[in-house]
Amino acid sequence: MENSDDVLVIQHEIDCPPGNLADRATRAGVRLEVRRPFEGHELPATADGFAGLIVLGGERGAHDDQAWPWLPATRALIRAAVASQTPMLGICLGHQLAAVALGGDIVRMGSTIRGVRPFARTAQAGQDRLFAQLRAGSVTVQWNGDTVDPLPPGATVLARDADGHVQAARFGPCAWGMQSHPEVTAAIVNRWAHTSDAPEAQAAAEAAADVTRQLADIDHAWDAVLAEFFHVCRHRGDPACAPANHEL
Numbered sequence: 001m002e003n004s005d006d007v008l009v010i011q012h013e014i015d016c017p018p019g020n021l022a023d024r025a026t027r028a029g030v031r032l033e034v035r036r037p038f039e040g041h042e043l044p045a046t047a048d049g050f051a052g053l054i055v056l057g058g059e060r061g062a063h064d065d066q067a068w069p070w071l072p073a074t075r076a077l078i079r080a081a082v083a084s085q086t087p088m089l090g091i092c093l094g095h096q097l098a099a100v101a102l103g104g105d106i107v108r109m110g111s112t113i114r115g116v117r118p119f120a121r122t123a124q125a126g127q128d129r130l131f132a133q134l135r136a137g138s139v140t141v142q143w144n145g146d147t148v149d150p151l152p153p154g155a156t157v158l159a160r161d162a163d164g165h166v167q168a169a170r171f172g173p174c175a176w177g178m179q180s181h182p183e184v185t186a187a188i189v190n191r192w193a194h195t196s197d198a199p200e201a202q203a204a205a206e207a208a209a210d211v212t213r214q215l216a217d218i219d220h221a222w223d224a225v226l227a228e229f230f231h232v233c234r235h236r237g238d239p240a241c242a243p244a245n246h247e248l
Helices: 021-028 071-083 093-101 123-127 186-192 198-234
Strands: 006-009 031-035 053-054 088-091 106-116 139-148 156-160 166-172 175-178
Touching: 021 031, 021 053, 021 198, 031 106, 053 071, 053 198, 071 088, 071 093, 071 175, 088 093, 093 106, 093 139, 093 166, 093 175, 106 198, 123 156, 139 166, 139 186, 139 198
Parallel strands: 006 031, 006 053, 053 088, 088 175
Antiparallel strands: 106 139, 156 166, 166 175
């Protein structure tokens, strides 16, 4: 049976929407079906019938089930997607939820990382279907206080920051997670700065301003990565999500 061109997106809170993923999906010929469990949307048990799965970020941690009671269902959905080789991409909290769902864990860092950061690919990233599309020396947007540690068994590190924290990983043949926020717009990141706690408000505002100044270049650098993910979604069923051999 032919697969749908709908990619299921899990949005955890109003301030972490799909952002510019929608335009990129449209250019790639797929549609985003956004489920917002904080508004009462039900989550499916599996991603069957969808071309792919994207799990977005949020201010809570990957174990904060009491505050966000849909997180266990989200982790189960991630496990089901990985098992069925449905293309999956976790962004920030989504990356951390994938790690926890698949047997890894997260730890709290000493301070929050905000703003534009170098994205340091590993050698393995050069052979990865998605991250080989990102040119060396690219930067990214991060806004996180937790980090994945340890990774699930069998995961491959695709990028680490200067302190050794995992910035991106491949969890399975068609499953990826990144601590980055390639979906952000200026409005989104400025909203994050506006809602930051008073002791960190100034640093958050400066980080948001820096993101806004560099956002066009950041978007350009990450367009190919996301285009490749949506290409994998459209061609779900390729043998083991083999390395790309098409022209973007």
